[in-house]
Amino acid sequence: MNAPRRPASDLQARNYSSFVDCVPKRDVCLADANGEIAGYLRCWPCVQADGLHLYAQFGVMAPNGRRRGIGRALQVADQVRTYVDATWNRANGVQRGWTEFISVGESWRRRGLARALILRSLRAQRDAGMTQSGLGVDTHNLDGALRVYESCGFVAVQRHCVHRKPLLLD
Known part of the structure; x- marks a missing residue:
């Protein structure tokens, strides 16, 4: 049995409510x-129900x-997700924003887009009252992501090790 369809007006209201x-x-x-x-x-x-700004x-x-x-x-040639998790900040006593999902399409690389996105993200975080920004990166990324992040002032403060084990199924 098919689920009832939402009226088009409900979908339009949701999809275009941000156009105010x-x-x-x-x-x-x-x-x-x-x-x-x-x-x-x-x-x-937009702001998610949990307060995350996207x-x-x-x-x-x-x-x-x-x-x-x-x-x-x-x-889209590039993207970055900038957000502030106010709940996490209150619980940890910090004013930290996050810079994530940084990506540049292959045909758009080596033009300074990633750096420009990151710097814009950092300015937005500063303007929102943040005193620090965080991000995660695979330090062995073959596209030079770590080098770009370091050129924007990020420094490694924590490293993680991931272990893998193949599962042999009978």
Whole structure:
């Protein structure tokens, strides 16, 4: 038996509620094909129920925009997730923000995008009253992530070791 579908108006209310403070020049990217909207990408700040502040993104392609390279053009070249976990900060007596999910598409690398994203994230954390920022990294990352983070002022304060064991199933 199929679950009842939510009315489209409920979905629209949820999906577009963040547009109340929308700045189209900052939050929306439209793709045009022959004078018609072929797709769009939108980004918005949001706060989860647990108080975690996020900047989310969502993209849609119309049928007339598919298989024309438009989706690739709308593809996000890079991303970073900046957040403050106020509950964790209170419990630990710190003012720490977090910089996570730092990634740059392969074709966009070596242009300073990761560094620019990280520095913007750090400024946002500082502006929110944070006095430190944290992130996690595989120090053996072959793409040079550790070098980028260190160039932005991060220093290793803790190292973890992961052990693996193959499981032999009978």
